[in-house]
Amino acid sequence: MSKVVEISPTTRHEGHSKLVLKVNDQGIIETGNWCSITPVRGVEKLAVGKTPEQVPKIASRVCGICPIAHCLAATEAMEASIKCEIPNDAKMLRHILQLANRCHSIALHDILILPDFYIPGTETKINPFTAEEPVRSVAKRIQRLREIGQTIGQIAGGDCIHPRNTRIGGMYRNVSEQAKTKMYDLAKEGLTLSHQQAEFMIAVIRNYHNRDFVDVGGMKVPMPKTLGYHNQGYLATHAFYGSTSMDECPSWDINRFKEARPYDWYMGEMEVTLEEPKYPIGGTTKMGTKVNPQMEACTGIPMYDGQPVEVGPRARLVRYKNFDMKGTKGQNIAREMEYQDCFYEMIDCIDALNTSGKVVADYIPNGDGSLGWASNEAPRGTDVHIARVNDWKVQYFSMLVPTTWNFATCSKALEGAPWQLAEVIMRGYDPCVSCATHMIVLDEENKMIAQKLIQ
Amino acid sequence: MGAELGNYKSCVSARSTDKELLKHAQDGGIVTSLFAFALEEGIIDGAIVAANKEFAAKYPSKCMMDNSNFDMIEPWRPIPAIVNTKAELIAAAGTKYNISPNVSLLKEATRSFGLDKIGIVGTPCQMQAVRKAQLYPIGMRDVGASIALAVGIFCMENFPYQSILQLVEDHAAMKLESVKKMEIGKGKFWVYGKRGQVVQLPLKITHKYEQPGCHVCLDYVANLADVSTGSVGSPDGWSTVMVRSKIGDSVWGKAMAAGCFETQPIEKVKPGLELVTKLANEKITKNKKTLEGRATFGVGKALRNPYI
């Protein structure tokens, strides 16, 4: 007999979500639904009628960890719609900003996943807040990496959280020589630290997945060798940056994309029949609670070629570097592997930047209502924004953010794992649930969803 | 009263020992010399000052400007800028008697300009803004800790650009382009032309042109600066300098040791602190009245008082 267990809220990721899991007698997940329960904010609807200059600044506020991705994808979707080519040095500044944000985001994710792992060769789980070594130095290194990422982003982008420097047609300002040198020095320091940090993380991740059992709230849980495996495809549009509909050979195809409603994808109404008070911290949802993922999930299900796909660091490495490690382990390792690449690429971009170069396009068209899209490879994967701008007004705006792509894929990846490890699988995706929950629901049934949450 | 001059460790009459610099400075060249010294010593790695049209033409990337605003760049309109050399400092020396939003560059200084140690000059209200940004950094992430030296200039009142235009072009009958220097002193508004003309306007003419916001200002000698300076109290070509904070004391001490300034004890010069105190008192008393008036401005309604 299957039982239903619910972990709500899930923790150590951005935003508000829950896991509804149908498990067998051994506690192995048969069907898993990972749902956003972050209230819908409706950015796409309120964008309509606003100027293309405003909307990216609003879209940025969808998320404070990866605002860069939204700001850039939205700006570039507008630029793609109005067909505005930006100067090369503006591109360089955007690339630097993008990479800096990715470095900070990886470092932040390290903090979030470390408590799942063990100090290699011991039975001690890692508490990133402990003052004891060896964890203390690791935590300090992570903080320094974040500081470096945020500072570089701040210089190139005006601010690291919600960049001010970006504008339709390029950037408001180029940076000074002094600022360029500062970014360069910081990136060099970051490169050394990221080597050390990635090495440390990969050792810890390998050690964790090689264990036979792991401890979750005092429960001894077997570690499957196939934790987090799925058979969905991968989607990535660039190793570092992204692509737009203005590219000669765009790496994303709007015709292969379709969005399904959560209604068609998630499980219907059920009752919680398994409760585990020991689950850290505070136990799982009470027995007898009614759950209804179909109605509660706050995201759409984007599909590529009719299937949910995985996006993120692993998808990028699979697509551009023949990476072949599967499952949660592969995902976490792929993310660490991006660390150094980011800094190498960033150093190249800083080198290429001409600080006396022009950063605003000479001519910025008002738009004729054409459809334009831009993808930005956010820390968590492909972030595609689609826009129509007519006469300097946004007519249509849509955001397909990484975690939205990953919701359904991750739900699949839960199958076959002990339910106690469902959050570990979920964290492998570095979920950003606020990002995922940005749209307002359009059709009749789904309107109820939005209303329900707003009540 | 008694608190009108704020807290300070020492007060002197001083002027720069750099003769070339003095040619461009308003008074004793304190601001320009001190920043030049601080730049040289690495105490600051850039300073926010009020530059002008000529400066903006020469160093456009050092100014806060939107391309669309080129029309706003007029003679004698101050343009906030970030300077990194003594030559740039000198190009931005001298008082512009209208509003220069220097604080608008404060955040940008730490961003695209890449500064770690900012020097900033400003009127007393701007020193207040700097301190408030340090203590309550609203939208001012990472700015507070980057402020390395805040130099305040005394200020009785300021003017909008249109006022200066009218005062100079109508009342003093001079084209703004041909003005070499403006000065408020000895109860007059002085306009010096490049061809040697000198026009003095009685201050009672200028009153109606003042920036209304200055009428609730309760600080004359930049009480919150690290070092404050002004002309009042010292002879022509000299400045009154008040060293206030630990930072100010340290920088001033080093600059003195390096021979940047010659000084006289403030007690020895005429008119000295007595006049500074008197003027500070007048400003504060007058503006306190204005503030009190706001409490009963409407019928049964008050205007806002930012101090409470």
Ligand SMILES: Cc1cc2nc3c(=O)[nH]c(=O)nc-3n(C[C@H](O)[C@H](O)[C@H](O)COP(=O)(O)OP(=O)(O)OC[C@H]3O[C@@H](n4cnc5c(N)ncnc54)[C@H](O)[C@@H]3O)c2cc1C
């Ligand atoms: C609006 C205003 C009112 C003033 N009122 C008085 C007064 O009542 N009594 C008095 O003793 N002194 C007053 N001063 C100060 C005085 O005019 C000199 O600025 C001061 O003595 C410094 O001279 P200095 O030779 O040391 O500076 P300099 O070496 O000439 O450098 C002056 C610095 O001030 C900056 N600056 C110029 N204009 C402005 C502005 N509008 N806002 C911000 N920064 C600016 C310049 O960029 C430069 O860096 C006033 C100044 C201003 C701007």
Ligand code: SF4
């Ligand atoms: S009078 Fe006060 S408010 Fe006006 S400019 Fe001077 S310091 Fe600022």
